[in-house]
Amino acid sequence: MAEGRLPGVTRPEAVTIYLDGEALQAVPGEMVAFALWAQGRRQLRRSARVLEGRGMLCAMGICYECLVEYGGRAQRACMLPVVAGMELRSWPQEERQ
């Protein structure tokens, strides 16, 4: 839980979120992208056509690089608050040419 975060701060109790079925710890109320960033996850998806790595770039909802699938549609992880038990999927799921 501590990696990438200021150590020594007492935070609200962590909750579990799922990314492609994998259980991850996150702080309620923070944005999904930051929860993933704090655990060292820089690449969140691959670009649709050339399959290059993509991740959070602007951190303010402008660049759409940190898209994840949630609730059946692509959402910006940097603008998506953590909710206990939420199930996220990497986006896009299918590799296209």
Added chain:
Amino acid sequence: MVVIGGGIVGCATLYFLARAGLRALMVERDGVAGGTSGACMGHLMMMPGPELMFRFSTHSLELWRRFHADLGGFDLRACGCLWLGESTEDEAVLEDLLRTVQGLGGTSELLDAKSLHKKEPGLARDLIGAFYYPGDGVVFPMQACSALLREALRLGAEVRTGCSAVGLQRDGSGAVRALLTDQGDISTAAVVNCAGVWAPDQTEAAGLGRVPIFPRRGDLAITMPRDLPVSHQMVEVAYLRTATGKVADPEDENPDPGAFALNLQPQTNGTLLVGSSRQFCGMDRAVRPGLLQQSLARAQRFVPRLGDLQLVRSWAGLRPYTRDKMPMVGAVPGLPGYYLNAGHEGLGITLCMASAELIATQLRGQEFCMDASALGADRAFSEMQHG
């Protein structure tokens, strides 16, 4: 000691308490720098008056420089500030600024139109000149909060985020005994309310009534990083009127039309912050185009190439305003152990270091380096009593 609020004032207070060897804990309802400090410009700005504010602000800037030199961990751009004169009517204001600041011992100078153009070629050619104060600068506020907390934690302080203060418990003599939070009671002999625009909610929860600190909104925009057309922090002389003059009252029944003046902050990362407006409209932080568009047009009048830059984001922040334009720093009368450190309006980043040092010296029963009794929290409560 418990500090309420994880904005820049709370972070600086926690750091100064820890540095003074006091056991200190901060509670923050949301995340660090999630309110006003996360929505501001980050300017470090000398206040030309009154004399106490000049001394207090320049002392705070000195504390910032020392903290940055000793510990670093955040961006501080020592870019100096230009107070721009637009027409011959501003000449007297510029001269008055120079006389005042030099009279108080501040290094500064007047630039005529030619030397202003040489210093800042990106400015409109028809400006008459500027007052230049080299000691000002810009910090990145979220980083600065984090640097202050990192050091406070190293010195043994504690930080709890996601923890809301909801009330106060007093002992038999009426003094502070514990801070009540949504996660249980925290026993403490002293509480420092650093909650900014939320400070009235906290004084009310402590049974003191609402301290007269009011949200005064500011709309800002930021540009895409690139080679900037200007390199100094800049304000127009009219900024003094909108920032420190009386333009409206927060409790007036009529809607406040707001005021705006040029305020440009070139950031260390190559972006330019453009502001700024001031308006009383409650806690509303939704972006509204009106005043922001006027601020942008005003900025372009001073920096014609501003139109070449791309805006990437705009937002609003809430400054904690006090009627006499000075922060309320010190012990609250009638409630031993309760301290206020709030109401810095647009100067929270500038003043937080001096303000925090003042609180720490009071809590240790020491002398501060100047007579700052005019900033005392007692005036808040006399204002409440006399309505």
